[in-house]
Amino acid sequence: MSMSRRAFLAAVPAVTLAGCAGPPPLRVAVVWSGEELRRFLRVVDAYVAERRRPVSVYSAGDNISALLRGPAADVVPDVAVIPRLGLLFDPLVRPRIRPLTGGHAQPAFWRRLVTAPESGETLGAWFKIANKSLVWHRAGERHALAGLTAWQPRPGTLAIGAADGWVLSDWFENVLLAYAPEVYDGLFPPAEQGNQAWWGVAKVTEALTLLATIWREAFTYDQGRRALTLQFHDSILDVFSYRTADVVAAPDFALPVIERYGGKDVAGHFPFPAYPGGSPPLVVGGDVAVAMRGGGQDAVDFVDWLTRPRAGGERDVLTAWVDEGGFLTPYRQPAHPLLRGPAEALHTAGNRHYDLSDRLIGRLEGGDGRGLWRVLTELFTDVTAGTAAPAAAAAAAREKIVAAAGEGPA
Template sequence: MHSTLRIRRSQKRSTHPPRRTRRAAQATAAAVIAGALALAGCSSDNNKDGGDKASSSSGGKESGGTVTLPRLDGQNLEIAAVWTGGEQANFKKVLAEFEKRTGAKVTYVPAQDPVINFLGSKIAGGQPPDVALLPQPGAIKQAVDRGWAKPLGPEAQAELAKNYSQGWQDIGSVNGKRYGVYYKAANKSLVWYNAKVFEGAGAKEPKTWQELMTAAQAVYDSGVTPFSVGGADGWTLTDWFENVYLSQAGPKKYDQLAQHKIKWTDPSVKEALTTLAHIWGKKDYLAGGTKGALQTEFPASVTQTFTGGDQPKAAMVYEGDFAQVNIGETKAKIGTDAKVFPFPAVGGQAPVVTGGDAAVVLKDSKAAQALVTFLASPDAATIQAKLGGYLSPNKSVAMSAYPNAVQQTMAQALIAAGDNFRFDMSDQAPQAFGGTPGKGEWKDLQDFLRNPKDVAGTQAKLEADAAKAYGN
């Protein structure tokens, strides 16, 4: 069975605090994990012969590792990304390996979110970076539409074809042309759990929704509330819905609902809401009950799951790998006290929600094309994988490159998902419906959490708000 991936678009992240907070959480999580797991000398171990065997002439080729790179002695490059802290430091180690193997000098340019606005100002000033890391497919299309992005050269395309599934290749394409190399990804279909609670309850990691409910009942019978839900932040509820809907209704229906080609009164939406009510409708299954869930913001939903030893406020919390930074605020150790399993399949394909950062060429040169070719290779991704706090959609990266079982679980789910990519539904919607606190889908799902018996009423409100926002 193949899993289904949903790529999170983040064009609206900078326009409302919850989405921006989530992106910041992801970046901070990466920095925290990277700092904790840094492995010295990774770059040199991975490519022992890289620079030494290269020709010193400008026309020479470097053949260390899996990818052949040209000599670029004396050439200078700039690459822009929003990464900071440990995430930036680890990426600079990847760039250092590229410098060693080619003779080029690469400068990292810190960018601000939204990246498109940052790049626009740089381009207007006549100083665009050679390559930029763009955090969503929509940004790639914007860069292409504005004439900024340059198509990938044959070497980069060859690395893509060899190392990436068709879906990852396509998601970086516009009008059939390849523009983006997805260097980094995030897995956002994860359920984190308190290992001591599961052990005490005799609960097992579930693979299906029914097994999840069985585990929840075992936890409840042991005296611990099963779930922590950050309902005060409406975006967490849209993520719950989208995982269930994608798995249960399938990609075709998902696309139709995302584009409002079917109504929110469709029976498939009823089915997904009814499924959610299996959890949201049981007050005793929610930390603090319904009222408590609606008053709990996302960070607290995580920390309360891992505070209190074997008697926390809840045993499980759903969200992406960025939850690690909040777990880090507790005394729980990831991989020992705090463990994770993929979001269970809900009567269909198991969903894997992911985002990503794609390298795009802005100044078409031999050096820029060589850099994105390197980033498309397992050589580059393996270096950063070993440092921790990073996941790659590059299927040629060995799972053993990831430094612990938690990272390996996330990476394996990402790769096993295959080609079935889907964008985040709420981020595809007009902001008035899918991205505004206290309005549209966020508010309607909070109301549903408050009254999970009102499936029909919730559908009617969702459809009314969607029709208004979409203009149809």
């Protein structure tokens, strides 16, 4: 999918934060909207005030991949903050990234993820990270930490925003990592950018069957149809505002939504269940800031400023964002007690695995209505709003994944 300059300018609004007269604004593309975008603009405003350098922030949403791959050079931004690690290694995007030199050191686990295997160059710096292996519930309610095979939420107790493909993908990644960590590792070995042959192993079908069984048991036909209309935020409200469900699997950044609509001190969480004999899965995600070649040294300097570690006692708009919840970084512990444990795991846990779907490129690349997200949406539909047996639906889903993985680039 390519994007013309005219289409980009029509689809992507920009906010220019002015500095002194002089150079043209540094163009920064992000995926956020709403409150996340407003908070980011406050951070950029602090940069403008400090450096006296104008910045234009573009909210590209899902179009950011097309923007970075597009044939029109005048559309490619100077800096991009991207949510999918795979874009760094996309054959069309990788040559456009200016590797980072100097600046601050990143923790080893996170640095390795943004390092080009063939050259050892650092391609980006982590701005925001996320723990995607939490199950949230109302405070004061007890929920048994059953193993994955015994964790069968009764109909009406589980909320899922199935209209958002990434929500279903997070479910699959947690189940696959819990059930078959060797397959998860095989798909993306530490020093490589992917081995698609692992999609063909039997344990992928078995993990999909386990996932489909959980979904089938948790939803009636009508509940499944309703879940397919719900987005991520809606599923949070089902538990903490409407109280029509008891638990929701959601990343740490669910907390601001919980507290905005449900109130303070209303939530608790537990780790996503482990498979018997194994460890609880820990799927991590995040947003990477990259300097594009057209941005020159100014782009590198902006990325370094944006992602630099803040000192323990330092207070600015970014540390305030961390302290208020919904924003984790590799360098700072959050003030909110509910987030300290999930944040510590991101820094120290030995079983961290980066979000699988966010590493995919080609025909399996995530996005609503395409790739792995589409396959999982069809699986959810088949076993909740349809009549397919979990094993049959899982086998069909695995065939779709294998077929897409074997087709090569989109």
